[in-house]
Amino acid sequence: MQRNIIDELSWRGLIKNKVTGIENIEKPITMYIGFDPTSDSLHLGSLVPIIILIHFQKMGHKSLILIGGATGFIGDPSGKENSRIFLSQEILKKNTESIKNQILKLLKFFSEKTEFLNNFDWIQNISFLEFIRDIGKYFTVNYMISKENVKKRIKNKDKKNGISFTEFSYSLIQGYDFLYLKKMKNCLLQIGGSDQWGNITTGIELIRKKTGEKAYGLTFPLITKPNGIKFGKSEKEENIWLDKRKTSPYKFYQFLINISDSEIEKYIKIYTFYSKKKTIQLIIQHRKNPDRRFLQKKLAYEIIQWIHGNKISEEIMKITDILFYKKYEYLRFLNEETFFSIYNHIPHMILPFEKFKKGIFLIDLLKISGFFYSKSEANRAIQANSIFLNKIQVKENILLKKNNVIGNKYILLQFGKKEFFIIKIE
The missing domain is CATH 3.40.50.620 (HUPs)
Structure with a gap:
C-alpha cells in the first residue's frame, strides 16, 4: 500500500x-x-x-x-x-x-x-x-x-x-x-x-x-509565483488566496488560465485527481492546439469548483467568455442578473447618478474609478489606443452620456487585453 x-x-x-x-x-x-x-x-x-x-x-x-x-x-x-x-x-x-x-x-x-x-x-x-x-x-x-x-x-x-x-x-x-x-x-x-x-x-x-x-x-516541491517567490501566508507580496474576500474567484480563475504552457502540464498533475491515463490524454489533447489553453481552462474550472463551489465556477466561466470573447453587440442583450454577476466578480464601483446626469468625461471616469492613478496616465492610455468602452476601442477623451450606458446602469471599461472595471450608476 x-x-x-x-x-x-x-x-x-x-x-x-x-x-x-x-x-x-x-x-x-x-x-x-x-x-x-x-x-x-x-x-x-x-x-x-x-x-x-x-x-x-x-x-x-x-x-x-x-x-x-x-x-x-x-x-x-x-x-x-x-x-x-x-x-x-x-x-x-x-x-x-x-x-x-x-x-x-x-x-x-x-x-x-x-x-x-x-x-x-x-x-x-x-x-x-x-x-x-x-x-x-x-x-x-x-x-x-x-x-x-x-x-x-x-x-x-x-x-x-x-x-x-x-x-x-x-x-x-x-x-x-x-x-x-x-x-x-x-x-x-x-x-x-x-x-x-x-x-x-x-x-x-x-x-x-x-x-x-x-x-x-x-x-x-514549492509552488512559486511567476517571479520565482513561493506562495506564503506571511509574505508581503500579493498571493492567490483561497478566501474570496482576499482574492476574488474571478482573479483566481484568471491567474490559473494564464499559467504558461511550460508549467501547465506540471500543474494539472499536481492539482487534480485525474488518473494517470486520463491526465496523459488531456495533455496530448492540449498539445495539439496549445493556443486554446485547454489544460489551463480545465485546471481553472476544477480548482475554482473545489474551492468556491459549482455555481461560482459556472459564473466565472460565463463572465470570462463575455469579457474576453464577446463583442459589444452581445453586451446589449445581457440581462440584469448577468450584469450583476459581472459587477460582483470584477473590480467595480458605484457612481451616483447626480455625478453622471450632465455627462462625465472618460478621462475623469478613468481617474475616479481608480483604474489609473492620474489623468495624465489615463490620457496616455487613450492616446495609445489601449482603452475600450463597452468593448469598443476609444481613441479620444469623449463625454459619456446616457447612450454610453448598457443594461440601463452599467459602463464597462477595459485597459489592454486583460484588465476590466465595471461602473454601476445609481
Missing part, C-alpha cells in the same frame, strides 16, 4: 525529498501536515499538502492536521530573508479557526477521517528549563547551524535581519511536535514543503535519539 502511494505521488511530481525506507512500509500509517496560523487564509500553495493528504486517505492511511498555535507564535525562519512580525495570541486564535474551517470545507468527504490538533495545547505546558534540558541536549549548535535555512540567515550581512534565538529554536519545537505525535498518535510520517526538510529531519533525529524508533519524512 505504501509503495502505491509513493508511486502515485512520484508521477504527479509531488515528491522532492523522502527518507529512505518509506517505500518498504506496507501497512496503513498515520501521517501529519502542519499549518502555522500566520494568516486568516490559506493560499494556492497551501492546497498541495491537502491534496497529498487526500491521496494518503484514499489509500487507507490516517491523517492528522496540526495547526501551529505555538509555532505560529514564534515564526518559522524557513525561506525567509528577514525576521517575522510576531502576532498576538488573539489574532493567532482567530486565524487558527479560520484556517481550520477552510480545510474542513476542502476535505469534504474526508473531514471525518482527519483529526485536528493544535501544538499550543502541549507546548504551553512545558517550561523553558524543561525544554532546553530534555530536548535541547540532543542537538549541538553545529547541527542546528548546518540547516540550510539557518545558514542562509546567519550569512545575512544586515545584522538587523540575522536570525534571532526565537527563530533559531523553531526547528526544535517542530521536532518536538513530531516526537509528541509519535508517542500519542503513533504518527510515523511528517509531510511539508521542501523548505521544511531541515525541520522535518530534526524531528526524525529527535525521535531516533529519544526513543530509538524510526520515523519518516516527505517533502513536496
